Amino acid sequence: MNRGEYGDHRHAANDIRKGQVVEFMSREAFRARFRARYYDPAFRKEDAAIDRLEAIAWDAYCQGRKAPVTEKAGAGAADPDYDISVEWRRARDAIQDAARRHDDPNATPRVLVVICASRNDFTCPGEVSKSWRLATLASSRMEARGITVDTLDLSLLASDPDRHIHPCKGCVSTAMPLCHWPCSCYPNHALGQVNDWMNEIYPRWVAAHGVLIVTPTYWYQAASPLKLMMDRLVCADGGNPDPSSTHGKTVAEAKALELKGWDYPKHLAGRVYGLVVHGDVAGVEGVRRALGDWLGWMGLIDAGPYAQLDRFIGYYTPYATSHRALDEDTAVQREVENVGAAVAQAVMLRREGKLPAVGGDLNQPRPK
Numbered sequence: 001m002n003r004g005e006y007g008d009h010r011h012a013a014n015d016i017r018k019g020q021v022v023e024f025m026s027r028e029a030f031r032a033r034f035r036a037r038y039y040d041p042a043f044r045k046e047d048a049a050i051d052r053l054e055a056i057a058w059d060a061y062c063q064g065r066k067a068p069v070t071e072k073a074g075a076g077a078a079d080p081d082y083d084i085s086v087e088w089r090r091a092r093d094a095i096q097d098a099a100r101r102h103d104d105p106n107a108t109p110r111v112l113v114v115i116c117a118s119r120n121d122f123t124c125p126g127e128v129s130k131s132w133r134l135a136t137l138a139s140s141r142m143e144a145r146g147i148t149v150d151t152l153d154l155s156l157l158a159s160d161p162d163r164h165i166h167p168c169k170g171c172v173s174t175a176m177p178l179c180h181w182p183c184s185c186y187p188n189h190a191l192g193q194v195n196d197w198m199n200e201i202y203p204r205w206v207a208a209h210g211v212l213i214v215t216p217t218y219w220y221q222a223a224s225p226l227k228l229m230m231d232r233l234v235c236a237d238g239g240n241p242d243p244s245s246t247h248g249k250t251v252a253e254a255k256a257l258e259l260k261g262w263d264y265p266k267h268l269a270g271r272v273y274g275l276v277v278h279g280d281v282a283g284v285e286g287v288r289r290a291l292g293d294w295l296g297w298m299g300l301i302d303a304g305p306y307a308q309l310d311r312f313i314g315y316y317t318p319y320a321t322s323h324r325a326l327d328e329d330t331a332v333q334r335e336v337e338n339v340g341a342a343v344a345q346a347v348m349l350r351r352e353g354k355l356p357a358v359g360g361d362l363n364q365p366r367p368k
Helices: 009-012 027-036 043-065 086-103 128-143 198-207 224-236 251-261 284-297 319-328 332-352
Strands: 070-072 083-085 111-113 146-151 208-220 274-281 308-311
Touching: 009 251, 027 043, 070 086, 083 086, 086 198, 111 128, 111 198, 111 332, 128 146, 128 208, 128 274, 128 319, 128 332, 146 198, 198 224, 208 224, 208 284, 208 332, 274 284, 274 332, 284 308, 308 332, 319 332
Parallel strands: 111 146, 111 208, 208 274, 274 308
Antiparallel strands: 070 083
């Protein structure tokens, strides 16, 4: 790094900008939001209990009790005496177990199939998504080739009570080592940001030898459930596996670590990927390209031209008949099956050492 441009590292690490949000929310606003969960008149008989719970939650918010249950980081940590979140450690251990399964040469090849539409039977539409149908076709083709398929249906965010992928807080934009692997921003009990699904999702990505993403196009972009997951996977690309090295979210320490030289580890590199992007009017090619760029940036390996597909289904036809349009489009059904076959083949070749990550051993002059 050019010291003439950025100055002394010590001073740069302590250059922390403030002023955007500087006040706690009011007790009245906090109470209104807390009680919104209990709007149903059936809860009225428990108003006194709800008031007591709200008082406890308010105190946690004011005291900033993000991780109320901790234990010492212990041997191997940068600071063994640091009080680390028990929930974070549990997620870290799950990732390490998943990595061992991934690296086991005798393990059955595994592909994570991610269904990214918001729609399912239990959401307001009350109907399955085309993404789910397409993912089922690709999965069947992979299973026929000896692949174990792990289906991650992101539509559960829209249908399950209190299942969340909370938004990325942008820690990496302050300093890469502040972004922990896995993410330590959640759960945040002081803010009531709990039931975060990502601690279950991270190990599923790690265990997979390949990933197949099947997504609709929403307003020229990836579907919102997919984008939430994408942003929270930023910690897989350069994230810090030891929160004790920054004593949690201590900004100056994280900046100092990055300025000393950070290696930006790619925790998911080497897995293969495929893409199926569908739409009805516009935007499919842009979404497919953007997703490929994202996965490639993280070090995943393109499974080849037959493993990436963008198609319109029912182009400029009524939404009401879109499932019938898919029924009739047998060509796109076969193309999606071919995506599954291509991903399966690439996974097998990769496991046999016949699909190298070209350039993976090169020293990048500007890692990030």
